[in-house]
Amino acid sequence: MARPSWVSQAARIAWKDLHIEGRSREVVYTMGFMAALVVLVFSFAFISGQEVTVGPDAIAGILWVAVLFSGTVALSRTFDRERENEAIRSLLLSPVPRSAIYAGKLAATAAIMLLVELLLLPLLAALFSAAIWPHALWLGLLLLLGTVGFASVGVIFSAALLRSRSRDALLGALLFPIVIPVLLAASRATATLLDPTVPDLDPAFFWTRFLAALDVVFVVVGLWSFEPVVMGE
Amino acid sequence: MLSSMPSARKSNTAFVVGLLLVLHGFFVVTLLVANAPQEKTMGIVQKIFYFHVPCAWLLMLSTFVCAAGSLAYLFRGSERGDRLALCSAELGVLFGLCVLVTGPLWARAAWGVFWTWDVRLTSSLLLWLMLVAYGLARRYGGAGGRRLAAAMALFAATDVPLVYLSVNVWRTLHPTTRVVSSLAPGMRLPFFLSLAIFSGLWGVLLTLRMRVERAQSRLLELTIAIEDAEEKSP
Amino acid sequence: MTYVALAYGFIWGAVLTYVLLVGRRVARIDAEIEDLRQRVKPGA
Numbered sequence: 001m002a003r004p005s006w007v008s009q010a011a012r013i014a015w016k017d018l019h020i021e022g023r024s025r026e027v028v029y030t031m032g033f034m035a036a037l038v039v040l041v042f043s044f045a046f047i048s049g050q051e052v053t054v055g056p057d058a059i060a061g062i063l064w065v066a067v068l069f070s071g072t073v074a075l076s077r078t079f080d081r082e083r084e085n086e087a088i089r090s091l092l093l094s095p096v097p098r099s100a101i102y103a104g105k106l107a108a109t110a111a112i113m114l115l116v117e118l119l120l121l122p123l124l125a126a127l128f129s130a131a132i133w134p135h136a137l138w139l140g141l142l143l144l145l146g147t148v149g150f151a152s153v154g155v156i157f158s159a160a161l162l163r164s165r166s167r168d169a170l171l172g173a174l175l176f177p178i179v180i181p182v183l184l185a186a187s188r189a190t191a192t193l194l195d196p197t198v199p200d201l202d203p204a205f206f207w208t209r210f211l212a213a214l215d216v217v218f219v220v221v222g223l224w225s226f227e228p229v230v231m232g233e
Numbered sequence: 234m235l236s237s238m239p240s241a242r243k244s245n246t247a248f249v250v251g252l253l254l255v256l257h258g259f260f261v262v263t264l265l266v267a268n269a270p271q272e273k274t275m276g277i278v279q280k281i282f283y284f285h286v287p288c289a290w291l292l293m294l295s296t297f298v299c300a301a302g303s304l305a306y307l308f309r310g311s312e313r314g315d316r317l318a319l320c321s322a323e324l325g326v327l328f329g330l331c332v333l334v335t336g337p338l339w340a341r342a343a344w345g346v347f348w349t350w351d352v353r354l355t356s357s358l359l360l361w362l363m364l365v366a367y368g369l370a371r372r373y374g375g376a377g378g379r380r381l382a383a384a385m386a387l388f389a390a391t392d393v394p395l396v397y398l399s400v401n402v403w404r405t406l407h408p409t410t411r412v413v414s415s416l417a418p419g420m421r422l423p424f425f426l427s428l429a430i431f432s433g434l435w436g437v438l439l440t441l442r443m444r445v446e447r448a449q450s451r452l453l454e455l456t457i458a459i460e461d462a463e464e465k466s467p
Numbered sequence: 468m469t470y471v472a473l474a475y476g477f478i479w480g481a482v483l484t485y486v487l488l489v490g491r492r493v494a495r496i497d498a499e500i501e502d503l504r505q506r507v508k509p510g511a
Binding site: 284327338 | 492
């Protein structure tokens with residue numbers, strides 16, 4: 001029997017996680033709730049009179065901060081199932097290449113995060129009258145790139161903190177300095193796309209390319225460092 | 234076994250000497266710097282350049298060394314690599330703090346503001362924060378702390394090219410890297426001397442700190458061995 | 468001029484503080500070595 005390909009092994013791991021999540025939907029609900037709350041809190045913070053007056057810059061910022069905070073919720077759950085019953089050990093004993101495990105975990109986590117984020121866009125449109133429709137597809141692409149960048153680092157950290165007692169306190173604090181460039185690029189691009197008065201879309205092109213380059217770097221470092229980080233467990 | 238353990242104090246004298254040499258160098262540098270020609274537009278405040286830039290260089294160097302040590306630790310299980318990563322991260326925090334303090338002082342005098350969110354400053358601040366987070370991960374990370382910190386160091390190293398090249402790619406308030414290669418002749422000697430002495434200081438501190446760290450881990454091994462022996466023969 | 472002095476002084480202060488902190492670490496390690504020596508002596 002031919003050995004399953006790297007891609008199919010990664011896909012299988014991703015599918016397993018998504019399948020389990022599909023039944024309980026716990027992460028989607030908790031993450032979604034958190035994201036919506038973050039957006040709401042910001043809308044309260046920016047009320048003046050009866051209206052919420054926020055420019056495209058701020059809306060972009062709010063979106064990505066919500067992604068960051070709620071994404072941390074998803075990430076701390078990434079290895080939850082592996083933690084129980086020492087499942088991580090049996091996973092590591094199998095001949096599946098570690099990079100495939102990483103890729104699978106990354107894909108599953110990113111997919112869950114994306115699902116929630118796509119619901120955030122209409123929420124922003126409703127609360128802040130954000131102009132999401134002119135460039136909806138591009139915004140979706142930005143969400144994808146930003147999520148992958150964020151999760152690529154987050155999966156590594158989540159794996160390393162598998163057994164740590166201070167996991168929840170540390171994960172966000174340690175993750176944020178490293179992913180701020182991702183946040184920066186994504187929100188700058190988003191701000192340009194949400195602004196109907198902007199003369200041209202050059203900044204959006206630039207920041208999208210920057211974000212894609214960051215993603216490549218982070219995923220490569222992630223693929224590379226996953227094995228030694230998780231082998232210590 | 235205990236007597237063969239190098240006393241941390243004895244090697245100290247060697248380093249105090251080294252440190253004194255470097256401090257002496259500082260005085261020399263001060264004299265040279267004081268005599269260097271004054272820059273036209275900024276006047277005397279520009280002299281901060283002679284200390285600010287070496288500290289920035291040391292921040293980036295420390296990050297790279299930390300990443301290198303982390304690589305050795307992660308991929309070859311090198312304990313020495315792990316110690317190197319820890320020590321250089323500490324030095325990175327130290328000299329990074331110097332950059333982040335001397336920079337705004339210079340900025341206040343030259344541009345009127347302490348801080349601005351341009352790429353160079355922001356990415357440098359982030360780099361420093363990453364090194365601080367490295368320390369936090371090691372101390373409070375629990376079981377996976379060291380490996381997590383090592384992985385963080387790898388990601389932090391990817392920020393360094395961004396810090397360095399950012400001034401060349403984007404137009405910011407901060408001077409570009411071409412400033413160093415186009416220094417006026419009278420400024421070159423003090424600058425490179427200052428750079429060399431700061432690097433020497435960094436090297437001395439690193440070696441000192443490494444020895445202390447090695448003594449610490451040997452001490453731990455010995456303590457465990459002795460306690461084991463005590464248990465077996467009460 | 469005060470800025471330059473402040474900047475330079477800060478660097479010195481920071482480096483010296485660091486050396487002091489490391490020195491304290493060294494003193495603690497030496498104390499522990501002595502402690503261990505005492506524990507081993509009666510047994511040997």
